[in-house]
Amino acid sequence: SYVLTQPPSVSVAPGETARVTCGGNNIGSKSVHWYQQKPGQAPVLVIYYDRDRPSGIPERFSGSNSGNTATLTITRVEAGDEADYFCQVWDISSDHYVFGTGTKVTVL
Amino acid sequence: QMQLQESGPGLVKPSETLSLTCSVSGGSISSPSNYWGWIRQPPGKGLEWIGSIYYSGSSYWNPSLKSRVTISVDTSKSQFSLRLSSVTAADTAVYYCARHGGYCSTTSCSFTEFDYWGQGTLVTVSS
Numbered sequence: 001s002y003v004l005t006q007p008p009s010v011s012v013a014p015g016e017t018a019r020v021t022c023g024g025n026n027i028g029s030k031s032v033h034w035y036q037q038k039p040g041q042a043p044v045l046v047i048y049y050d051r052d053r054p055s056g057i058p059e060r061f062s063g064s065n066s067g068n069t070a071t072l073t074i075t076r077v078e079a080g081d082e083a084d085y086f087c088q089v090w091d092i093s094s095d096h097y098v099f100g101t102g103t104k105v106t107v108l
Numbered sequence: 109q110m111q112l113q114e115s116g117p118g119l120v121k122p123s124e125t126l127s128l129t130c131s132v133s134g135g136s137i138s139s140p141s142n143y144w145g146w147i148r149q150p151p152g153k154g155l156e157w158i159g160s161i162y163y164s165g166s167s168y169w170n171p172s173l174k175s176r177v178t179i180s181v182d183t184s185k186s187q188f189s190l191r192l193s194s195v196t197a198a199d200t201a202v203y204y205c206a207r208h209g210g211y212c213s214t215t216s217c218s219f220t221e222f223d224y225w226g227q228g229t230l231v232t233v234s235s
Contacts, residue, residue: 001171033221035155042204042228043155048221086155090210090219096170097145097157097219 002091004100011106012077020103022070022087030089032070034063037084046085047072074105082107110135112205112226120199120233126192130205130226137186138163143208143219144188146179148201149228156201160208160219161188168217195233202228 005023012018022032032050035043045054047063050070060075074081087100116128130144137144145160159169161179169177178191192199205226210219 031220035222042225043222044225045221045223048223054223088155088221090217092216092218094171095168095217099155099157102154 001094002089002098004087004089004098006085006087006100006103008101009104009106011108012074013108014077014079016077018074018077018081018105020072020074020085020087020105022072022100023068024070024089024098025068027068027070027089028066030065030091032063032065033088034061034072035086035088036081037086038082043086077105077107079107081105110207110224112207112224114203114205114226114229116229116231118230118232120195120231121235122196122233123194126190126195126199126231126233128190128203128205128229128231129187130189132186132188132207137181137188138183141209143210144181145206145208145222146190147204147206147222148199149204150198150201158190158192158203162212166212168212168219197233200231200233202230204228 034047036046037043046061050065051063062073064071084102086102111133113131120126143160146158159179161167167179176193181188206222207224208222
């Protein structure tokens with residue numbers, strides 16, 4: 001089955017840029033969605049279709065997808081961005097959703 | 109603003125059936141562009157899709173859970189439900205309901221992002 005691999009953790013200082021990667025075989029051919037999850041809360045969609053932002057999500061959040069890696073980029077990181085981030089795709093070959101392993105973003 | 113709310117027992121005994129309901133408000137459960145899904149998250153772990161349903165009753169499952177999962181919809185109540193049979197401690201998790209888009213042909217589906225989520229409900233499997 002299709003596997004999405006994320007780094008367990010990313011640490012970043014306030015005001016800097018955080019990059020969270022999501023690796024998968026030829027993931028560039030799929031649409032990637034990203035979710036932010038804070039402790040005790042439901043996930044929130046922050047990026048869909050690789051690079052689109054839902055209304056209400058700051059422009060500081062952006063996404064890209066090419067080859068075997070999709071990337072969520074958070075610029076000018078704030079303390080409130082500290083959370084777990086999950087990538088997700090629909091694997092058409094097996095007809096089911098696949099979530100990434102999740103990355104904890106820590107703001108130093 | 110669309111809202112989803114899970115409800116059901118927080119404790120289920122091993123080998124029994126877990127049953128949850130998701131109530132949808134602020135939008136129509138019968139909208140042709142929407143599908144309704146269940147996702148779970150064991151404590152401290154990642155997200156796992158359980159399955160989804162369309163308002164017509166067509167349902168789709170994660171192959172790893174398919175033999176134990178039943179998903180149904182009641183459009184008159186604007187609710188959809190999950191039943192997971194023969195539960196074990198490994199089924200202990202926070203269960204979320206969520207909305208997503210997509211389409212299905214006779215041979216395959218292509219589903220999109222989950223844009224609205226319920227708050228989640230913790231179900232513990234223990235005797």
